[in-house]
Amino acid sequence: MTTVPTTAPRISLKDVALTRGTRPVLRGLSLTVNVGEIYALLGGNGAGKSTTVAALLGFLKPDAGQILVADIDPVENAERARREIAYLPENVALYDQLSAYENISYFMALSGTEPSREAMDAALDDAGLQPEARPLRIGGFSKGMRQKVAIAMAVLRDVPVLLLDEPTSGLDPRATADFNALVTRLKARGTAILMVTHDLLGAADCADRIGFLAAGQIVEEVVPSKGMDVLALHHRYGEVAAA
Amino acid sequence: MNTVRLVAENEWRLMRRSRVAQLALLILIALSVIATLTSIAHRDGNDALRARFQAQADQEFDGQPARHPHRMVHYGHFVFRPLPALAAFDPGVDGFTGSTIFLEGHRQNSANFGDVRQSSLLARFGQLTPAFVLQALAPLVLVFIGFGVVAREREGGTIRLLSAHGVTAQSLIFGKAVALGRVAALMLAPAVAALLWLTLMEGAPVVAALGLGLFYAVYLAAWVLIIVIASSLAREARTALMVLLGLWATTVILVPRIAPDVALTFAPVPTRLETDIAIQRDLRRIGDSHNPDDPHFAAFKARVLKQYGVDRVEDLPVNYRGLLAMEGETLTSRLFDDYAERQFAAERKQGAIVAAFGLVSPAIALRNFSMALSGSDLDGHRRFLKQAEAYRFDIVQRLNRLQAEAVTFGDDSNRNKDPEAGRRVRIDPKNWHDVPDFAYRGATISEKLESALTGAILLLGWLVLTGFGVRIAIRRLEAAL
Numbered sequence: 109m110t111t112v113p114t115t116a117p118r119i120s121l122k123d124v125a126l127t128r129g130t131r132p133v134l135r136g137l138s139l140t141v142n143v144g145e146i147y148a149l150l151g152g153n154g155a156g157k158s159t160t161v162a163a164l165l166g167f168l169k170p171d172a173g174q175i176l177v178a179d180i181d182p183v184e185n186a187e188r189a190r191r192e193i194a195y196l197p198e199n200v201a202l203y204d205q206l207s208a209y210e211n212i213s214y215f216m217a218l219s220g221t222e223p224s225r226e227a228m229d230a231a232l233d234d235a236g237l238q239p240e241a242r243p244l245r246i247g248g249f250s251k252g253m254r255q256k257v258a259i260a261m262a263v264l265r266d267v268p269v270l271l272l273d274e275p276t277s278g279l280d281p282r283a284t285a286d287f288n289a290l291v292t293r294l295k296a297r298g299t300a301i302l303m304v305t306h307d308l309l310g311a312a313d314c315a316d317r318i319g320f321l322a323a324g325q326i327v328e329e330v331v332p333s334k335g336m337d338v339l340a341l342h343h344r345y346g347e348v349a350a351a
Numbered sequence: 352m353n354t355v356r357l358v359a360e361n362e363w364r365l366m367r368r369s370r371v372a373q374l375a376l377l378i379l380i381a382l383s384v385i386a387t388l389t390s391i392a393h394r395d396g397n398d399a400l401r402a403r404f405q406a407q408a409d410q411e412f413d414g415q416p417a418r419h420p421h422r423m424v425h426y427g428h429f430v431f432r433p434l435p436a437l438a439a440f441d442p443g444v445d446g447f448t449g450s451t452i453f454l455e456g457h458r459q460n461s462a463n464f465g466d467v468r469q470s471s472l473l474a475r476f477g478q479l480t481p482a483f484v485l486q487a488l489a490p491l492v493l494v495f496i497g498f499g500v501v502a503r504e505r506e507g508g509t510i511r512l513l514s515a516h517g518v519t520a521q522s523l524i525f526g527k528a529v530a531l532g533r534v535a536a537l538m539l540a541p542a543v544a545a546l547l548w549l550t551l552m553e554g555a556p557v558v559a560a561l562g563l564g565l566f567y568a569v570y571l572a573a574w575v576l577i578i579v580i581a582s583s584l585a586r587e588a589r590t591a592l593m594v595l596l597g598l599w600a601t602t603v604i605l606v607p608r609i610a611p612d613v614a615l616t617f618a619p620v621p622t623r624l625e626t627d628i629a630i631q632r633d634l635r636r637i638g639d640s641h642n643p644d645d646p647h648f649a650a651f652k653a654r655v656l657k658q659y660g661v662d663r664v665e666d667l668p669v670n671y672r673g674l675l676a677m678e679g680e681t682l683t684s685r686l687f688d689d690y691a692e693r694q695f696a697a698e699r700k701q702g703a704i705v706a707a708f709g710l711v712s713p714a715i716a717l718r719n720f721s722m723a724l725s726g727s728d729l730d731g732h733r734r735f736l737k738q739a740e741a742y743r744f745d746i747v748q749r750l751n752r753l754q755a756e757a758v759t760f761g762d763d764s765n766r767n768k769d770p771e772a773g774r775r776v777r778i779d780p781k782n783w784h785d786v787p788d789f790a791y792r793g794a795t796i797s798e799k800l801e802s803a804l805t806g807a808i809l810l811l812g813w814l815v816l817t818g819f820g821v822r823i824a825i826r827r828l829e830a831a832l
Contacts, residue, residue, distance in 0.1 A: 165515055167832060187517055195515040201508030203361070205368045214361050218354060218516040 117142050117176075118268050118300030119164065124173030125324075126156075126163055133159045134170065135324035143268070146291060146301040148311030150345055151321030157304040160321070161273050164302070165190060178268045191219065194262030194299075198274035200254040204247035208237060208257045211246060215261050223264050231260035234293060236286055252283035259290055262299075270294060272303040276310050288314040308345050312338055320348040354518055358526025362500060363533055372496045376534060379492045383484045383541040387440075390480045391545065394439035395553075401431040401450060409788050417777040419766070420754040421676065424747050427455035430789040432735040435726035436555035440545055440563060441482035443727025452736070454743035481542045482721050485567050486714050487603050489538045490574040494595040496534055497578040499588035500527040501828070506588055510832065520583075520828035524821060528579045535571040542567060556796050559724045562803065569810050570717045576817035583824035602712040610708035610715060611701070618700035630690055637682050651678050665760055672763045673755025677748055684744050691740070695733055702729060709809040716813065720806025726793055730802050735791060742789050753782055 117140035126134040133156045141147040151157050162168045164177055166186025175182055182189035202211045209228055216223050223231070232242055235256040246254060255275060262270050272291070276284040284307070292314050295301055305311055311318050312332045318341075320328040327348055330341065366372045408429040415426060432450040434442075501524065504510040513523060543564050549555040578595060585591035621629070638647040655674055656662060664671035702719075709716030722728035754763070762772040794802070 167511070167514070187519070190515050190517055193515065195512070197508060197511060199508060201512050203365065203509065205365050206361075210364075214357070215512070215516050217357050218513065218518055220517075 118178055119147070119302055120174070120176040121160070121164075122174045124160075124163065124170045124175060126159060126168060126170040128159065128168070133324055134163070134173075136173070137321070137325050138173075139319055139326055139329075141269075141300045141302050143300055144295055144298045145317070146295050146303060146315045148303045148305055148315035148318045149321055150305060150308060150311060150318060151348070155321045156324045157321055158273055161195070161271050161302070161304055164271060165193065165195060192267050193269045193271055194265050194267045195271045196255065196258045196262070196273065196275055198277055199251070200258045202246055202254060202257060205245055207245055208232065208242045208249075208260075211257055212261050212264065216264055219265055221264070227264060228260065231263040232256070234263050235260040235290060250283075251278050252280075252287070255279075255287060256290075259287075259294070262294065266297075268298070268300060270299050270301040272301065272305070274305055275303060276305060276307045284310055285313075308342055309338065312336065312341065320345060322348045354522040355525045355529060358513075358518060358523055359529035359533070362527055362530035366496060366530065366534065369496075372534075375492045375495050376537060379484070379488060379538055380541060382479065382488060383481060383538065386479045386484045387481045387541050387545040390442070391439040391548070394434050394436075394442070397450075398434045401433060404429070404451075405431040405433075405789070412786070413784050415780055415783050417780050419776045420673075420750040420758065420778060420782075423783065424676075424750045425455055427453055428743075428746060428789075429453055430739050430742060430791075432732075432739075433791055433793075435731070435793055436549045436553040437546075437559055437563070437725035438727045439549055439553070440480070440542070441721045441725040441727055442478065442480055443722035443725055444729055444732055445727050446478065448729075448732045450735075452739045454739060454746065481545050482718075482725070485539065485542055485571070486717055486721070489535070489571060490603060490714075491599055492538065493531065493535060493571070493574050493578055494592070494599055497527075497531040497575070498582055498592040498595050500531060500579060501582040502585050502588035502591045503582075505586070505831070514832045520825045520832060524579055524583055524825055524828065527582070528575055528821070531575045531578060532572065535568075535575050539564075539568060539571060556799075558796050559726075559799055562724050562800070562807075563721060566717065566720055566807060566810055569814050570713055573713055573810070573813045573817050576814075576821055580817065580820040580824045583828050603714045606708055606712040607715055607718070610705045610712070613708075614701035614704035617704055618697050620694060620697045620701070626690060626694070630686065633686055634683065637686065647682075648675070648678075651675075667760065669755045670758050670760045670763055671755075672760060673751050673753070673758065676751040676754060680744070680747050680751060684740075688740070691736070698729060698733070706805050706809075709806060710812075713810060713813045716806045716809035718806075720803045720810060723802035723806065724799050726799060728802060731794060734794060738791055739789070746786055749786055753778060757782070 119139070119141035121140075122138050124134050124137045125132065133154075137156065137160065139147065139149070149157050149160065159168060163170055163175055164182060166182035166189055169183050177189045178192035180189040180192060203214070206214065209225070212223070212228050212231070229239070229242070232239075237253060237256040237260065241249070241253060246257060249257070270291075275291075276287055279287060288310055291301060291303070295314075295316075303311065303315065308318075315332060318330050318332060319326045320330075328344070332341075408431075412426070412428050415423060418426070430452050434445065434450070438445055499506075501510075504513065504523070510523070518526075546555070546560040546564050550557055550560045577598065578591075581594050581598075582588070582591045585594060638645040652664065652671075655667070655671065656664070659667050659669075661667055667674075705715065706719050709719065719728070723730065757778045758776045762769075762775045765772040766776045767773065
């Protein structure tokens with residue numbers, strides 16, 4: 109387990125403190141995610157993972173500290189910061205009455221781009237959504253299929269930052285592996301990816317760094333490597349989550 | 352394409368794919384088209400019927416044989432109120448007030464004091480007309496189509512995704528309002544077509560038709576904003592639905608039912624029976640022209656004799672009985688006018704109280720505005736009653752004058768004893784032809800606009816109020832994002 113220095117971060121949180129209601133959630137959180145890097149943020153329930161994502165999107169304002177997303181402060185300019193971010197919530201919320209194409213087309217238009225059918229197909233190919241499902245209304249899609257649509261949007265937007273909130277929760281092992289492979293492909297394009305997850309195995313599979321979040325701050329950061337003792341890591345995660 | 356337009360286009364697409372929305376809109380448009388067609392046919396049929404009856408009544412009056420003028424006074428005459436072209440859009444109180452009056456001497460048309468004209472009853476109607484469809488049903492359908500426009504985004508979680516894609520609370524709310532406004536415009540379309548038809552084909556005043564189209568649009572726009580506000584503020588779509596249904600039931604059903612009762616409490620109008628008794632009492636007080644000792648008619652007789660410089664009525668160059676009838680008619684008409692004015696004043700007070708309820712119910716504001724511009728409000732009916740009464744007075748006095756000038760006092764006094772005198776008092780029937788036909792003059796456009804002003808101001812007030820509501824909703828939604 110080695111602490112890794114970061115350079116040219118696309119995501120940067122420095123000593124961020126944030127209170128929700130009367131409960132302090134983040135207490136001096138600091139982390140960075142670099143270009144072409146996957147950072148997995150792990151922690152127990154209530155550790156502050158989703159709060160971190162919400163703060164990066166400018167939905168929550170920190171009490172102290174500094175947040176930068178692609179060099180933009182989301183507190184000062186949430187709208188501009190959001191244009192640099194592709195965000196996948198735990199449950200990908202799309203319009204059930206629209207097809208995959210229509211959902212993508214709509215959200216892309218909101219982001220200021222109007223991709224061609226070919227471009228959408230290419231992105232959906234990347235995401236791994238079967239061609240026959242694409243013109244169908246997504247009301248009948250599984251969670252994994254919805255995520256693929258959302259990932260295709262992220263690919264099309266070609267934004268520097270991807271935020272994933274519990275992306276593999278509820279997915280079967282095959283779908284999880286597919287998803288991790290997809291994220292790895294996005295990483296190869298230079299996207300900085302922050303993945304908030306409970307899934308240690310998945311994180312160990314694709315993340316460049318794993319940060320353990322407890323009581324609103326990173327208590328430990330590890331770099332997964334081949335031959336790493338995942339069981340020991342799992343044990344350690346359990347300790348952190350229980351803390 | 353800007354964000355508001357994108358949001359609106361997407362919402363419109365979602366509405367088009369919703370079977371509930373499709374069905375609701377289809378039913379409303381069908382109702383609106385049916386209401387428009389039947390209303391136009393009904394008005395045209397009624398108007399033609401009234402015109403035919405009026406012509407028949409005029410013909411029958413003119414066709415009377417030689418008679419004593421006073422017999423003609425009691426033969427009487429029917430007059431019919433022609434329907435304004437825009438009554439096809441909003442018949443207003445027409446079906447409740449009646450449109451036919453029988454005119455005869457010594458009594459004013461009883462419709463002036465009819466219980467049916469009390470505002471409380473008049474306000475409680477709901478015929479299937481274009482006006483009713485837009486006033487009452489369109490907001491309800493808008494509620495069912497639009498209650499979830501924003502709340503559904505919140506419930507489904509898409510609101511976060513929208514926000515992450517740069518959609519602001521303002522553009523979201525405006526976009527939803529534009530989409531729902533499009534639905535409202537579709538609902539309005541058959542009515543606008545009807546107004547266009549009535550203007551081009553039936554001579555309805557352009558300004559009134561434009562005003563109706565514009566302010567029905569204002570009314571529906573206010574509802575669109577109310578729905579979007581409720582949908583933005585509610586945590587769940589079903590909460591928004593319940594709130595909006597409550598608001599619809601209160602402002603469209605409940606308040607318009609309560610308002611006339613409140614008006615009746617604060618501005619009571621005597622019943623027809625009470626009025627009849629009071630009039631009879633006052634008539635007795637005026638005097639009896641047949642009683643030589645009656646102070647008023649004794650003074651009148653003295654005045655006439657002095658005016659003509661004679662000592663006896665038999666020496667007058669005119670028939671004293673005719674003069675007496677003219678004087679009697681003047682007195683009774685003055686009394687009737689007085690009662691009618693009191694009745695009108697009470698009704699106007701009731702109307703003002705009901706109109707004030709437009710502050711809490713845009714439906715009342717629109718109803719008053721709509722009836723005023725369509726020429727089918729109570730003011731229009733009162734105008735008809737006044738003109739009918741003026742016409743009655745004119746006919747009766749013309750006939751009384753004929754009695755005074757074309758019939759001698761001697762013949763008139765002996766007509767039942769002497770057959771020759773009885774023949775001579777029956778004057779030439781061409782005199783009946785000289786009596787002008789009744790010609791109703793409807794309100795001018797400026798009078799209609801004046802009557803509609805309060806409703807228009809209240810409707811604009813509602814629009815401004817909902818505008819403030821939208822600002823609050825935007826702030827609340829911004830905080831929730």
